[in-house]
Amino acid sequence: MTNKEWFLINDQVCFYPDEQIVCSLQGNKKIPLTRIVNKMLYYFCKNCRQIIKYDEMMLFIWGEKHRQIRYGSLYQALLVLRKSLEELNISSALIKTVRKKGLIFDCVVVEQKSDPKSTDNVSASETSAQSSEPLTNKPIARRPLFYLGLILLTALFSALFYYYSTKSVFDNYTAGERLSGGCMVHYNSDAHDDNHHKKFMTSHSELCKPGAMLYITTYITTNAVSVVQCDNAWLREKHIGNCLVHYFPEGK
Known part of the structure; x- marks a missing residue:
C-alpha cells in the first residue's frame, strides 16, 4: 500500500488503506477498519471482479504465518467487512462466494493516487489533496483529538480481533x-x-x-x-x- 493511494468503490464509498478507513463519498460517515479487514478490502480492490482463492487471500493478509491461521478467522473478517460496507449502502451480496474456488468482489473500483477530499474534514476549503503542500508540512495539532481517538479506536479493534482470532471463531455458538x-x-x-x-x-x-x-x-x-x-x-x-x-x- 503506497502513500495517498485510495479507492472509489461503486462511485459512493471511499477506501483509504493507509488510514484504515472507509467512508461515504461526501465523508459524512466513516468506519474504521481493523488491520486484517483493511488488508482484505485492499486485496479485493486490487483484484476486483476476479476469483480470489482463499489461500491467496490468507497469504496476503497473514504472510507465511497463514498456514497456522484457521479458515474461521478469514470467515470472521469477511463478515465484519460485509457489515462495514452495508453501513455505507454497499450490498454485502457483492462479495460473492464461488463454491470450491474462492471469492469475487463484484464492484466497480477506481484506483486513485491523490485525494480530492480529506478524510477528516468534509469542508471544501480544507481539502487535503487539492494542495501541493506535502502532508508533513501540515499543522500536526490541527485536529489532535480526532487523530488520538482514531488511533485508540484502531488499537482497540486490533486488540479485540487479535484476542478473538487466537480462540475458535465458533466459541460463542450454542451446542450442536x-x-x-x-x-x-x-x-x-x-x-x-x-x-x-x-x-x-x-x-x-x-x-x-x-x-x-x-x-x-x-x-x-x-x-x-x-x-x-x-x-x-x-x-x-x-x-x-x-x-x-x-x-x-x-x-x-
Missing part, C-alpha cells in the same frame, strides 16, 4: 443440535432466541447435509442471516472448500 438431514446446527449464543434460526433452516433444508456442521448467525432485529457450512466439525483439515460462507441479506 442434530437435524433430520443429518447435520449439526449451532446458533450464535448472543441472539435473543433461536426461533429465527429454526425458521430459516425450515426454508433452507438443502444446507443440511449428513455430517456437515452449520454455524448460523442472525438476530431478532434483522432479517439478514449468515451461515458457515463446514464438512469437518473441528476444521482439522485446511484445504479449500472445507468451509463455505452463505449470506442471505433478506433471510430468505
Whole structure:
C-alpha cells in the first residue's frame, strides 16, 4: 500500500488503506477498519471482479504465518467487512462466494493516487489533496483529538480481533443440535432466541447435509442471516472448500 493511494468503490464509498478507513463519498460517515479487514478490502480492490482463492487471500493478509491461521478467522473478517460496507449502502451480496474456488468482489473500483477530499474534514476549503503542500508540512495539532481517538479506536479493534482470532471463531455458538438431514446446527449464543434460526433452516433444508456442521448467525432485529457450512466439525483439515460462507441479506 503506497502513500495517498485510495479507492472509489461503486462511485459512493471511499477506501483509504493507509488510514484504515472507509467512508461515504461526501465523508459524512466513516468506519474504521481493523488491520486484517483493511488488508482484505485492499486485496479485493486490487483484484476486483476476479476469483480470489482463499489461500491467496490468507497469504496476503497473514504472510507465511497463514498456514497456522484457521479458515474461521478469514470467515470472521469477511463478515465484519460485509457489515462495514452495508453501513455505507454497499450490498454485502457483492462479495460473492464461488463454491470450491474462492471469492469475487463484484464492484466497480477506481484506483486513485491523490485525494480530492480529506478524510477528516468534509469542508471544501480544507481539502487535503487539492494542495501541493506535502502532508508533513501540515499543522500536526490541527485536529489532535480526532487523530488520538482514531488511533485508540484502531488499537482497540486490533486488540479485540487479535484476542478473538487466537480462540475458535465458533466459541460463542450454542451446542450442536442434530437435524433430520443429518447435520449439526449451532446458533450464535448472543441472539435473543433461536426461533429465527429454526425458521430459516425450515426454508433452507438443502444446507443440511449428513455430517456437515452449520454455524448460523442472525438476530431478532434483522432479517439478514449468515451461515458457515463446514464438512469437518473441528476444521482439522485446511484445504479449500472445507468451509463455505452463505449470506442471505433478506433471510430468505
